[in-house]
Amino acid sequence: MVTCKNCNNILNDTQKYCDECGAKIIQNRLKPKVLVAQVNEQFICLDNKFLKTFIHLFTQPETVIIGYINGTRKRYIDVLQYFAIALTLAGIQLFIMSTFFKETLYFQNGFADGFNATTNSKENNPFKDLNPDSFNKYQSLIYIATVPFYAFGTWITYYLLRERQFNFTEHIVINLYYYAQVIILTAVTAIISSIFGVDYMLVSSLLILPTIIYLFYILKRIFKDNFWATLLRFIIVGFVAVSLLIIAGMLFAFLVIILS
Template sequence: MTCKNCDTSLSAESDFCHICGAKVIRNRLTIKNLFEHFSETFLNYDNKLLQTFIMLFKKPEDVIGSYINGTRKKYVDVISYFAIAITVSGLYLFILNNFFPKTLDYSMFAAAGQEEFNKKSISFVQEYMSLLMMLYVPLYAVMARMTFIGIKKFNFTELLVVFLYLQAQMSIITAITSVLFSSVGINQGIVSVVSIPLMILYSAFCLKRLYNLNFRNIFLRTLLFLVILGITFFVIEIIMLGIMYSNGSLQELIEAQKAAK
């Protein structure tokens, strides 16, 4: 008998390949064993995906620190986990747009005359969600270097790993809660208002554990991070307005607001 994955010779009693670690499959594919495989992979408490998800809440320093320090088999690796988060985010947007479109109406949160701009902004975020998720990671890593100046525990690449995990975890949670709240008719604008401070607290909790800081230290550094975040997004908004001005879309928006009035 040979391994179907790497062609290594195996004994008839082997359950796993001693070279690549693949499980020996003896039975033909049926609905029953396909469901069993799905259950073992995604529903079993001991599987790596569920353990990674749970431990990123309980002991984020174990998941992230293990990966940074070279332990790569205990939890889902950072790239795979981020890819799963992107897939889940795309799926939840599909569900909201097709089954709960009314919950995506953010007009109640827009200032007078800003409804069209708000609608275009939401549409842009949804269209480029995956790209934005990837761009946020190095941006957060840079801001973290500025926030935790004087503490040289992580280099820039390691901070990328930290925020890949955090961004993935928060995206998965956002997807799950958004679908649940939308199913009972709660507007996504309300969900966002509530979830943003919770995400900040979760990030602070993870960074506190990773940097091994006391409450006072992480509180002050969180305030500094928020100041840097505010300045960063203000600069990004100025750049976006400049781009809109250069391509004429800003003038179109102004004309639409005048017509609305």
């Protein structure tokens, strides 16, 4: 007899997984070979959770997201873990680009100069001291802070339209999976494009429309509405989320200026 180290459930010697919490039974001490096997199982092999989660969020997002909400949480990567992986990858992307491909980030300075030029006088421009690098510094925080705005947008829209099968927390789960998928896709695309010398601003601009369409696709698959009903809800969601983000963005910009 053995005891599960996660929930203390009593198990048979032949069991490989706990029938109480579902955790894998680890009987070997940590060694390099064991760590390599775990990394391979989780991230490299074709049948791992990460690859399965990533693919199925494109092909059958309702299975991943609704399954997690309803309690099926062993088949795919946990939503918070998946979002954490996305943030880690985004951090790696920023490090690689700012260290080895810094020229692909030069658009930021041009953007800032253009933004400053929109006012008649720099003295009257409240953003004249804005340092674009500050946004890179707080990149992960911005990603995390943005999710509740999208979640509120989807929740309030469907709530007012009397589609209330998911509460606000469950809408956060929906948006976390969506946002994590977008971050991973953007980070990987940015790294690959930087290797070939493609401007990051161009890549980001080209990804805007696909990510918008992807959110529409997720909402349609999850709520099972027809095209026009989903489009109406999507427009309302976008209006609410963008309005809140504009307000929050202005507040954040002023905060960055004060702290810089």
